[in-house]
Amino acid sequence: MAPSAVTAETVSDAPTHLPQHIALAKSTAQQVSTSSGDPGLAFIHDETTAPPSFTDPYEERKYLKHRLTLAFRVFAKFGFSEGVAGHITARDPVEKDSFWVNPFGMHFALVRDEDLIRVDHEGKVVDGGRNRRLNYAAYAIHAEIHKARPDVLCAAHSHSMYGRAFCATGRTLDPLTQDACVFYNDHVLYSNFAGVVLASEEGRSIARELGNKKAALLGNHGILTAGQSIEATVASFVLLEKCCEVQLLADASSAGSGKPLVSIGQEEAQCTWEALGGPGGGYFMGLPLFQIAEQEFGEATFLGRGLEPL
Incomplete structure (x- = not known):
């Protein structure tokens, strides 16, 4: 209620x-x-x-583009910008069968609003900055997620260190900690690694496996998150990466000591997900990350929501 x-x-x-x-x-x-x-x-x-609402879709576009820019700054701070891999997309509120994404070959720490490119669901770059190169894997994965999930505003994927390591284990996360319960029954393992995702059919397979969940462990590849806001998607990605790290450390400790790990009970894990795992919690948990990112642009807004400059 x-x-x-x-x-x-x-x-x-x-x-x-x-x-x-x-x-x-x-x-x-x-x-x-x-x-x-x-x-x-x-x-x-x-x-x-909850994210702000807009009556003017062009004002919303402007707002979302800047939030997406801040998202790339967050990823850069956490070291998620290795090489040319990785992409975050946001559905365009004006032409909803297209999305904004980073141009291929630009470091996350350098992306500005005017650098973002807009890609339609056919893989055509229809708007954007000087560098209009498209990472085709971004199109192949994200277009299918945005098509399959009208509720998803934003999706993120990058080759983070611990995400990659855990995605080589062929497992999902155990409910070992309160933070891991944010993903309790809310993430999937996509175990079919078929090489670099350069075909829409592979993107459709990932989208089907993701279903209505907020995260996927892409086998032998890396992690992916999706959400109803840019902030929730980014917060989920950062937290999932940390949970992968904790799981790997806990597994190593158990192997070294010979003592089994202690998991959280099903009822307690579900209750914790109900407290922390919803889109509202994800959005709010992302705001501190965006507060720090705003500083790079000399900005400060209430709680980092991008509105009401302080």
């Missing part, structure tokens, strides 16, 4: 010793809680836990 649907009587019935916004969240939460507490209290759902 959204906060706007809560009656005054409901709010007044909330514990009076809690701050009003926390009491409201507690009153409106409908998820089943475990002994750790109510998942609905993890995030206070208001305008800061």
Whole structure:
């Protein structure tokens, strides 16, 4: 139930010793809680836990292009820009059968709004900066994801170090930590490595395997995330990379000590996903990353949302 649907009587019935916004969240939460507490209290759902909405699609395009530029700066800071591999796409709000992506051969740390290129679902570059080279793998993968998933605004893929290492194990993540539970029953293994993805059919296969999940481990390749906002997609990618690192470290520790790893129980893992794994949580968790990226452009906005300059 959204906060706007809560009656005054409901709010007044909330514990009076809690701050009003926390009491409201507690009153409106409908998820089943475990002994750790109510998942609905993890995030206070208001305008800061959802991307801004626009009435003018051209203003939205301008906004999203800059958010995409900031996303590349985040990837650069985490070292996800090895060689020429890697791409992040954002669906264009004006012509929705096209998406914006980085030009092939430009370092993530150098991408600016005017450098982005727009690609239609047939693989044609229809707009963009001086360098209009297209990484065909970006088209082959992302066009099929955007076609198959109307809910997906943004998708990201890069050859990150620990993602690549874990994708060679042929496994999905175990629920070993609270952070790993963000991906509990919300990521898949795509084990069919067929070489560099240069065919739309391979992209369709990846999209089919991804289904309605937010992340995929591409076997012998790397990780991929998709989301309803650029911020959630980026936050998921950064977190998934860290979870791959933790899984590899935990596996090595277990092999060295001979002691089995301790996994989180199914109920607890599901409850943790309900608290942290949704698109609102993903968006909000991405905002601190964008706060830092804004500094490269001499910008500062409230919570890094890209609106209301401070």
